[in-house]
Each structure stands twice: as structure tokens, then as C-alpha cells.
Amino acid sequence: MQDKESKVKIAVIGCGHWGPNHIRTFNFLPDSYVSVVVDSDIEKANSIKRLYPHVAVDSDYRNLLKDKSIDAAVVATPTSTHYRIVRDLLESGKHVLCEKPLCTELAEAEELGRIAGEKGLILAVGYVFLFNNGISKLKELIESGALGALHYISISRTNLGPIRTDVNVVYDLMTHDLSILHHITGKSPLRVTGVGGSYLKKGIEDVAFVTLEYGDGLIVSIRASWLDPHKVRQITVVGNKKMALWDDLDQTGAITIYDKGVMQQPSYTDFAEFIRLRDGDITIPKIPFAEPLKNQDQYFISMVRQKKSPVNNAAFECNVLRVIQAVNESIKTGRSVSIG
Ligand SMILES: NC(=O)c1ccc[n+]([C@@H]2O[C@H](COP(=O)([O-])OP(=O)(O)OC[C@H]3O[C@@H](n4cnc5c(N)ncnc54)[C@H](O)[C@@H]3O)[C@@H](O)[C@H]2O)c1
Numbered sequence: 001m002q003d004k005e006s007k008v009k010i011a012v013i014g015c016g017h018w019g020p021n022h023i024r025t026f027n028f029l030p031d032s033y034v035s036v037v038v039d040s041d042i043e044k045a046n047s048i049k050r051l052y053p054h055v056a057v058d059s060d061y062r063n064l065l066k067d068k069s070i071d072a073a074v075v076a077t078p079t080s081t082h083y084r085i086v087r088d089l090l091e092s093g094k095h096v097l098c099e100k101p102l103c104t105e106l107a108e109a110e111e112l113g114r115i116a117g118e119k120g121l122i123l124a125v126g127y128v129f130l131f132n133n134g135i136s137k138l139k140e141l142i143e144s145g146a147l148g149a150l151h152y153i154s155i156s157r158t159n160l161g162p163i164r165t166d167v168n169v170v171y172d173l174m175t176h177d178l179s180i181l182h183h184i185t186g187k188s189p190l191r192v193t194g195v196g197g198s199y200l201k202k203g204i205e206d207v208a209f210v211t212l213e214y215g216d217g218l219i220v221s222i223r224a225s226w227l228d229p230h231k232v233r234q235i236t237v238v239g240n241k242k243m244a245l246w247d248d249l250d251q252t253g254a255i256t257i258y259d260k261g262v263m264q265q266p267s268y269t270d271f272a273e274f275i276r277l278r279d280g281d282i283t284i285p286k287i288p289f290a291e292p293l294k295n296q297d298q299y300f301i302s303m304v305r306q307k308k309s310p311v312n313n314a315a316f317e318c319n320v321l322r323v324i325q326a327v328n329e330s331i332k333t334g335r336s337v338s339i340g
Helices: 019-028 042-051 079-091 106-119 133-143 169-185 292-306 314-333
Strands: 008-013 032-038 056-058 072-075 095-099 123-126 150-160 191-197 207-213 219-225 227-239 243-247 255-264 275-283
Touching (some): 008 019, 008 292, 019 292, 032 042, 042 056, 079 095, 079 106, 123 292, 133 169, 133 243, 133 255, 169 207
Parallel strands (some): 008 032, 072 095, 095 123, 150 219
Antiparallel strands (some): 150 227, 207 219, 243 255, 255 275
């Protein structure tokens, strides 16, 4: 355990549903501690102080900007507020871990990345599934070629809530899946087609169904909804050798590998002989559990310490935002949208 002075001192802005998880995590990590918490609703900040009496509280993040004792800030406020807050923090010389998505416009993400680069600051985006051990295993299966060439990927992310009023389900939920896709495949789609439905607030989609085409045969389908009776977090990857399922909620194991497929015979007299189903073993690899948020926050601290740009940096976010913007354009216009 390090002494208090040598730890990275963190401010957490936003003490609603998610911010307190960062407060717990950064206080728990051996290399950091939370010195200030901010919420425009001071009662929420005060409720944190009741749990962690050592923290200072504030209702206005701008009071932190001149405080040289704070090394880094976590932004866990609603998405529509991120750009302004992150820009002010970077301008004042603080490293930033901002919750997903970093902002709503590609140009804003580019600008924030440029400011961080010019000032030599770490800017990371809270794409927590990049630090999920099940997703790391799925990435390993794809990269090692264990699944073979990828045919298609099917993704579901549903639940009843949390319902947002400032951004739609594409910015709020599907952004996780787009970050995972970029992370595990290492590539970006060339064309997207989406439809969405707004039932609770006009103009804010609660549900979206999206298809991504990669131009090399890979097709991805994503269903995201905060208006659904079931909580589902699943990704099915179908390759030409094997198939895999990631199910974040499966207690027996997050990854199941199916040695299933179809064999095409080189010579045949009828179609039944040409196509043979292969139905082999189903395996559930042992994946050590570690809290993804703890992994992510520890990684952020190590990047700050080493002054190294994180994988979840602004350039990564630009890849995600390019797809989000195309999906939203497709939902709005009813047409497929190419990504340049
Ligand atoms: N990575 C994940 O799995 C995950 C999960 C949930 C939320 N999030 C992200 O975290 C962020 C916050 O989500 P939430 O569910 O906690 O929202 P929330 O509405 O529960 O909390 C947001 C808090 O920010 C405060 N706030 C608003 N504007 C502020 C400002 N200008 N200055 C200071 N405080 C301000 C509000 O009073 C509120 O307490 C969002 O970007 C969301 O996408 C990420």
C-alpha cells in the first residue's frame, strides 16, 4: 500500500447511478484515492461523504479546475454534458476517464483527443467491456483462429431501463457493443442499416435493430433496448470452424465454445451428402473472475503513471462514434449508410 501523497488523486464528477462505482473502485485500488466528489445535486455528493468521510464535496466541477492537488477526474454525468466538462478538465491539465460515450459528435471527440495529445494528458473512455475477462477470451478465440473465418456475429443487449432522456439507445447501450466489436475484430463496418422505435419520449429511440456489413462477408446484427422484459447480454460468433457464445449473465461460464459446423464434401451425388452437420463437443473454458470496472480503473491509473495512451483513447472512440452516427442517420432516413 502506498502512502496517501504518492497515490493518484482523483475527483469523481457525477454521483448518480454509476459514479459511486468508480468512487468505490478508485478508493479500493492501492495506487489511487478519491479526494473530491462533485454532483450538481449536492445531496447526492453528501450521501457519498456519509460513506467516505475523507472526501470533499462540491456542486460545481469548475471549482476543481484550479486545484493542482487533483491529478485526474472521472466524468460520470449524463452523456450530453460530457464534452464541455471533459474539455474544461483537459484545458486545466487533468487526466480524464470519461464514461461512455465521450461525446455525441465525432468532431468533438477529435478535438478532445487533440487537446489531450497537445497537453500530454491521458484521456480514456469508460468502455468497461474491453476489460471484461469473457470478452478478452472471445477476442483471443477470434485472433487465434480457433473459430476460423468469421461468418456472422449476433448481439443482444436488452433490459428494462435505465431509461435515458438526453441520448438514444444507440448512444447509451449499443455503444458498448460497437466498442466490443471494434475490439474483438479489429475492423470497422463499411455499411450500416438501422431501424429504431421511440415509445417513451419523442425522438429518443428506446430500441434499435441494426445490421453492419464489413465488405468481406462478415455481417453483424445488434438488438439494443432499454424497454424489454429480459436482461440479456449475449454475443454469438459463428465461424467456419467453431461457434462461440458470450453470455455475461451465465453463472456456469461466460464463454461456451461449440465444436459445431457444416462440412462440405468434395464429391457427392445428392445435396444431403454434400452438406454434413458436425455436432462435436461443447466446452466452457475456465475464466478467472475479475470485476471489469476494477480492471478498467486500474488500467487507467497505470496509463497515467506510465504516461501511455490507453487502448480506450479518443481515437478508439472516434471509430465507435463514426458507426454510431451512421446508425443514427440510417434510423432517421430509412436508408443504408456507407462509412467512408
Ligand atoms: N460503463 C457502464 O457500464 C455504465 C453504466 C451506467 C452508466 N454509464 C455512464 O455513466 C454516465 C452517468 O450515468 P448514470 O446512470 O450514473 O446517470 P445518472 O443520471 O444516474 O447520474 C448522473 C449524475 O450526474 C449529475 N450531474 C448532471 N449534470 C452534472 C454536472 N454538470 N456537474 C455535476 N454533476 C452533474 C446528476 O445530478 C446525477 O447525479 C453516463 O454517461 C452513462 O452512459 C456507464
